[in-house]
Amino acid sequence: xxxxxxxxxxxxxxxxxxxxxxxxxxxxxxxxxxxxxxxxxxxxxxxxxxxxxxxxxxxxxxxxxxxxxxxxxxxxxxxxxxxxxxxxxxxxxxxxxxxxx
Numbered sequence: 602x603x604x605x606x607x608x609x610x611x612x613x614x615x616x617x618x619x620x621x622x623x624x625x626x627x628x629x630x631x632x633x634x635x636x637x638x639x640x641x642x643x644x645x646x647x648x649x650x651x652x653x654x655x656x657x658x659x660x661x662x663x664x665x666x667x668x669x670x671x672x673x674x675x676x677x678x679x680x681x682x683x684x685x686x687x688x689x690x691x692x693x694x695x696x697x698x699x700x701x702x
Contacts, residue, residue, distance in 0.1 A: 616698070624665060
């Protein structure tokens with residue numbers, strides 16, 4: 602088990618709690634990755650475009666479970682969202698998050 606898998610398993614209860622609170626799944630992978638596969642209910646904003654969408658995300662007034670491929674980009678995105686006082690949790694990589702759903 603890699604470090605990101607360990608962290609994800611540790612956060613799985615928190616992720617479920619967020620989802621039970623009607624959290625939005627936010628995919629911050631590239632458009633190419635999104636087109637290859639994605640979680641049906643997720644919204645897609647690549648990490649490179651996230652800062653430009655902060656106002657729209659704030660207006661949603663919902664918590665976010667953020668994911669990418671492995672958990673690295675989603676950690677960066679989670680930190681950015683929290684900086685703007687948006688409730689967010691790193692959901693790790695897409696494969697782990699899909700298994701949790």
